[in-house]
Amino acid sequence: MYRIGELAQLCEVRTDTLRFYEKHGLLSPSSRTDSGYRIYTEADAERLRFILRAKAVGFTLAEIAELLSIELDKSNWACADVKGLVDDKLANVEAKIAELNHFQLSLQRLSQACCGGPESAEHCSILEALESSTENIRCENHSHTHDDAQFTKTCQDKSAVKNTQEK
């Protein structure tokens, strides 16, 4: 049995957040003291942990409420309904993953095209790619190193670069 502050501390949220979740039907304390203090059980804490886990991965509170609300009303749902809901969310998550994978690839391509060296970014492949937004990114040939053949290392040549400078 926890009072609101205890549960909040336990799960690292604010008491305000717990009241907010209550107001929105996500988590209500199992009881109250005579004086009106909220009393949460361990089951409430578990429910909160589920909410937090779901939230951490990008579910909206509305989606979480939908997931949780079925439980209040079990007998009016079939396994098919429940599983369908979970599968919907699953598809949702998978779509998000696909989206992120796509962008990951873009970022990797950008990253690979850049030498990461201390040279001025005036001819940086990353910036050029952002400007032109073409699909194929041109690797730097380091003509921007105003220097000699000493610097004709290319993209794949990830030579020692530890120069962390301020701007």
Next chain:
Amino acid sequence: MYRIGELAQLCEVRTDTLRFYEKHGLLSPSSRTDSGYRIYTEADAERLRFILRAKAVGFTLAEIAELLSIELDKSNWACADVKGLVDDKLANVEAKIAELNHFQLSLQRLSQACCGGPESAEHCSILEALESSTENIRCENHSHTHDDAQFTKTCQDKSAVKNTQEK
């Protein structure tokens, strides 16, 4: 050269959104007509497309601004700076993917434990898992099918797991 409405239609955003992006330094029209109408170039359109792609995958406008702002100021950045920024975002994306993969797994486990049939969800494994929030999910043994041994097909028959909590 596009007027605001044309660019909006082209990229499927509202004119309001374009003005909003302008106000927040993400995308300004390259020029104005004498009467004050915004005029966007193809380069502006490309920039907008980048913004939209980045947004679609979860970057905040602030992050996008950060990415784009470097370009205004190329010569004050080194390749190392630019690449570092991209790599930060990349790490960010990868972390998000990992998070989503984790939740994907949870959802898959939930989904697998449920028969998905027309039976009442009163003993649905998914709901039980949500309630108890235990790590290991018990598969349905279909005792809820008010029926005979005909329905003793199981997920993989790990119905030995017992109920542990309740304080």
Next chain:
DNA sequence: CTTGACCTTGGATACAACTCCAAGGTTTAT
């Protein structure tokens, strides 16, 4: 009995990222 930590409620505020509105100016087509 007073103090300080905790709790209650309702309402205000914040931030992101729009979205809509009002009042008026511009362009184009008939």
Next chain:
DNA sequence: ATAAACCTTGGAGTTGTATCCAAGGTCAAG
């Protein structure tokens, strides 16, 4: 020359997800 369809600005409203605040009630310790 008038209407329709565009554009301008500034500002208000919306949704989701909280946070903060004020005024006051509760509780255990000294």
